Amino acid sequence: MSMLTPASEVILRHADEFTGSRVLLAGDIQDPLAAQLSAQSVYVSTSQYHQWQALRAPLGDRAAFALTVSPEAAAQCDTLIYFWPKSKQEALFQLTQIFSCLPVGSNIFIVGENRSGVRSAEKMTEPFTALRKIDSARRCGLYYGELTTPAHFALKEWIGSYTAEGTQIVTLPGVFSQDNIDVGSALLLESLNQPVTGSLLDIACGSGVIATVLAKRNPGLTLTLSDVSAAALEAGRETLARNQLEGRVIASDVYSDISDRYDWIVANPPFHDGLNPSYSAAQRLISGAKARLNRSGKLCIVANAFLPYPDLLDSTFGQHKVLAQTGKFKVYLATNA
Numbered sequence: 001m002s003m004l005t006p007a008s009e010v011i012l013r014h015a016d017e018f019t020g021s022r023v024l025l026a027g028d029i030q031d032p033l034a035a036q037l038s039a040q041s042v043y044v045s046t047s048q049y050h051q052w053q054a055l056r057a058p059l060g061d062r063a064a065f066a067l068t069v070s071p072e073a074a075a076q077c078d079t080l081i082y083f084w085p086k087s088k089q090e091a092l093f094q095l096t097q098i099f100s101c102l103p104v105g106s107n108i109f110i111v112g113e114n115r116s117g118v119r120s121a122e123k124m125t126e127p128f129t130a131l132r133k134i135d136s137a138r139r140c141g142l143y144y145g146e147l148t149t150p151a152h153f154a155l156k157e158w159i160g161s162y163t164a165e166g167t168q169i170v171t172l173p174g175v176f177s178q179d180n181i182d183v184g185s186a187l188l189l190e191s192l193n194q195p196v197t198g199s200l201l202d203i204a205c206g207s208g209v210i211a212t213v214l215a216k217r218n219p220g221l222t223l224t225l226s227d228v229s230a231a232a233l234e235a236g237r238e239t240l241a242r243n244q245l246e247g248r249v250i251a252s253d254v255y256s257d258i259s260d261r262y263d264w265i266v267a268n269p270p271f272h273d274g275l276n277p278s279y280s281a282a283q284r285l286i287s288g289a290k291a292r293l294n295r296s297g298k299l300c301i302v303a304n305a306f307l308p309y310p311d312l313l314d315s316t317f318g319q320h321k322v323l324a325q326t327g328k329f330k331v332y333l334a335t336n337a
Contacts (some may be wrong), residue, residue: 006138007083007111008033011136013141014109021107022076024212026069026098027083027091028096028112034060035337043077045069047174050253058326065251067172067230068094069156072103078103084112088120090174090231093158099128099151110143118143146170159238165189167216169209170238172231176206176270184329185268188302189213191324193330196221198263203254205284208236215245223247224310226258245313254284255292257304265299286312286334293336305330 008031018039020026025044029051034044034282035058044063046052052065064070080102085091091147095110118141124129130191136142137187160171164181171178177185188210196218202211205225215221225236225247237249252258269282282301286309289299299317303309305328313320317334324331 003031003184004031004036007113007140009079010111010135010137010140010142011037011109012184013137017107017322018081018111021079022097023079023081024069024074024077024102025081025083028085028116029055032058034063034096038077041076043073043178045073049228049230050256051253053253053256064078065230067155067234068097069101072100074098075103075209077106079107080109082108082110083331084110084118084121085174086116087174088124088199089178090116090159091121092124093173095125095128096151097153099125099147099149100153102150103146104147104150104259106147107329108143108145108147113140116138127298159235161242164209165213165216167209167213168239169207169212170235170242171207172235174231175229175235176204176232176268177209178207182268183303183326185210187324187326187329188266188268188300188331189231192266192300196264197262198222198294200224200264200266201226201258201260201262202254203265203267203268204232204281205236205249206268208239208249210268211236211247212239212243212245214266215247216243224258224262225249226252252283255288258292261292261294261297263294263297265293265297268301269301282307283312288315289334290336293334297336298299299334299336300331302329304328 004043021039022041023039029046055063072180086251110121128149129147131143131145162169162180196214201224205227208225211223211225219272240247269285313334320334323333
């Protein structure tokens with residue numbers, strides 16, 4: 001079975017286009033195509049920490065984890081291969097930033113699965129490039145154009161916010177639940193009405209809404225926020241700052257960069273990686289929680305009710321409680337006895 005996604009396989013159908021090019025890969029990178037591509041030079045910028053972890057061994061300093069592409073790196077490239085994400089706003093954010101620093105005249109290749117909304121690429125990028133579809137295969141579309149007009153980009157213009165329990169939450173394109181608190185997180189916060197004290201780790205923190213609201217309710221709570229998304233980490237840092245809260249905000253793929261123990265671990269874990277269902281993060285979160293909890297420490301997560309987490313909670317902790325449930329969600333609590 002191929003290790004490459006359908007989108008990358010479509011790119012390889014045009015491999016000859018890149019042999020003499022200085023290529024920048026960005027967007028929703030999901031595989032090791034960058035390490036296999038034959039080109040004059042290859043540079044990868046990903047906003048997903050776990051994807052950077054997979055690429056840093058073969059690529060070294062030619063792979064970067066960052067919210068935005070380094071202008072210095074982009075200026076050295078003449079070809080962009082952009083993998084379309086599931087969020088159109090995230091695509092517009094990332095492409096606008098890249099088009100602000102990529103040299104005019106650069107070749108632009110945009111590829112994505114049809115179900116991701118990649119058909120929007122032509123209209124969305126009209127101010128900067130005249131894209132045309134050049135291939136369709138593996139339920140993907142590949143579009144090509146040349147950068148004719150540089151973009152204006154200022155990060156502050158992309159920052160949004162909403163209010164949850166009177167607390168200002170900062171968001172960015174691509175961050176989970178960008179416009180308002182999601183139903184699952186709201187249910188977790190509603191059900192977690194007991195005192196939350198000591199140290200707390202919010203895994204897959206997104207904009208930091210769970211940790212921030214709990215810290216506002218429970219003064220003195222020590223916070224650590226983690227996520228794989230550079231946009232989420234930036235939003236989480238800004239959310240803490242706007243609420244006059246202190247805390248560590250770190251990139252970590254579940255526990256990959258976390259060695260401390262905590263009194264609380266809270267999470268609304270994702271069950272997608274890009275477009276595809278993936279329960280890996282939540283399963284690793286639960287199975288590894290005991291090693292990251294103090295004695296009597298508690299794990300509290302919210303998840304879609306159909307997901308098979310009760311058995312995993314019981315096999316890990318020996319027991320669990322359901323704090324709340326609706327037709328769609330359940331909030332689970334387990335204690336490290």
